[in-house]
Amino acid sequence: MKYFIIFFYFLTYFVKVNGCRSNKYDVEEELNEYIDRNVDPCEEFYQFTCGKWIKNTKAHESYNPDMSYVAHEFKFDDFVLDIMSEKIKIKSRAIEKMITMAKKCRILPEKNDKETCFNLVRDFGNYAFATLFINERLHDKEVKYGLKVSALIFDKLKEEFRLLIDEKKDIFDETSRINLLKKISKLKFGIKRFLKETSDKVEMEKCYSYLDIFLHGDAYKMFKNLKELKSANLSLVKDDIKDKNKDKKNCLSVITQHGRFFEGLTSFNAFYATEENIMTVTTEVLTEPVYHKNYPLSFLFGGVGYIIGHEILHAFESGGIRYDENGKNGTIITLESEKKFNNKTDCFEKQYSNAKEPNTNLKVKGNLTLNENLADNGGIKIAHRAYMKYLESIGGSEPEIPGFESFTSEQLFFINFGRAWCSVLSKSAIEKQIEDDVHSPGSIRIDVTLSNYKPFSKAFNCKVGSKMNPSDKCELWLN
DSSP states (O other): OHHHHHHHHHHHHHHHHHHOTTOOHHHHHHHHHHOOTTSOTTTOHHHHHHHHHHHHHHHSTTOOTTSOEESSOOHHHHHHHHHHTTSSOOOOHHHHHHHHHHHHHTTOSSHHHHHHHHHHHHHHTHHHHHHHHHHHHHTOHHHHHHHHHHHHHHHHHHHHHHHHHHHOTTTOOHHHHHHHHHHHHHOEEOSGGGGTTTSOHHHHHHHHHTTGGGGSSOHHHHHHHHHHHHTTOGGGSOTTHHHHTTTSOOHHHHHHTHIIIIITTSSSOEEEETTTTEEEEOGGGSSTTTOOTTOOHHHHIIIIIHHHHHHHHHTTSTTGGGBOTTSOBSOOSOHHHHHHHHHHHHHHHHHHHTOEETTTTEEOOTTTTHHHHHHHHHHHHHHHHHHHHHHHHTTSOOOOOTTOTTSOHHHHHHHHHHHTTOEEOOHHHHHHHHHHOSSOOHHHHHHHHHHTOHHHHHHTTOOTTSTTSOSSOOOSSOO
16 A cells, blocks of 8 residues: 555656646636536436537537547647648758648649649658657657656556456456466556657658659659659669668658558557557647646546556457467466456447447447457546545545536546547548447447446446446446
């Protein structure tokens, strides 16, 4: 218990001193933009936490029902626009090329050709944009601080999950628990492992130096070359590119297949690498409504804490549990434990298969989304347990938020979890997500996850039989 007290004292002190948590006005204003008090949290918790934000988004003059909107920011898109419009100046030969190429696009007479050309230049420059953006973000003082806070929360959640493994004797026998404990003990948090492809500005500049051909010729020639490069036409690259990059990246592959390399690193995302047993959050997770330096710890644990917990659980869902602490593929639980584990996960697969997305009335694919659903259900639980121990260590509650005094600290934890997935998606986007995305739609992620969790029902006094407190629940790691 002494460890917990010391840890929480250090985390609280670190956040207070570095984050200046005395500013509660911003938190109050944020909550007022999200919570719909006309909705019963025991019936539609997602609508309760996101309802006002959804209404305001749809009422905005720029709203387009064929587009999709999410609550978190897209700083990378703004960064690229600022570069291409020369609003910000960055010393980079690669960027100079992009700007020159974009100016050539403007010469094209057809509007559609101009738009296509600009998009091709954007795709062509994505490696450069991502490298410069990530380096800039990693040197940002507030981002550095946010990553330190995230690492502290990771340590606490990791310890919480270790305790949880010891409690699950009904599923895992001693041999299985020993192996699981080995894996959680070696699990690491670190962002550098995930930035190998984008952390080296010198290598990025060198890659683009092989593609000077795009600066030659008129706009029509450049446009033609860009379209060919999109198809990975090797004839456009200098002959010695492969030899010069034998021990590094294949520049053509990196530049033309930017989606695989960069999109996840410059967006609101988190990762768990099975082969190395390491996880991280991207710098873009450290934005509202998941994280802000002024947030109370209820928001931090319910926001970024949940996301970290989600990634920790990926090491122990149906796929991750087949890899040991060193990332080697193989069964780390006994056959008997695996049978009990699968019986538990079957409940989740059936439960989510019957969940309907409210805007389309389509059912989720429980088998496709299983591992993400397991990570959601387990992640929120270890984040909640860790936060409740913090509350206990300070006497039971954090300072109240003006205008929201009627909400307990525990309720605010769940509210910020709900805000993480506020979105307004087009009908086609929802249909596509349900068809082939491993993640369930936001409303289902929030409502079904919390409906399985007894402490949530208790925190909001939800009656048995209400939508958020059904009598039949699925649980794997705890009740």
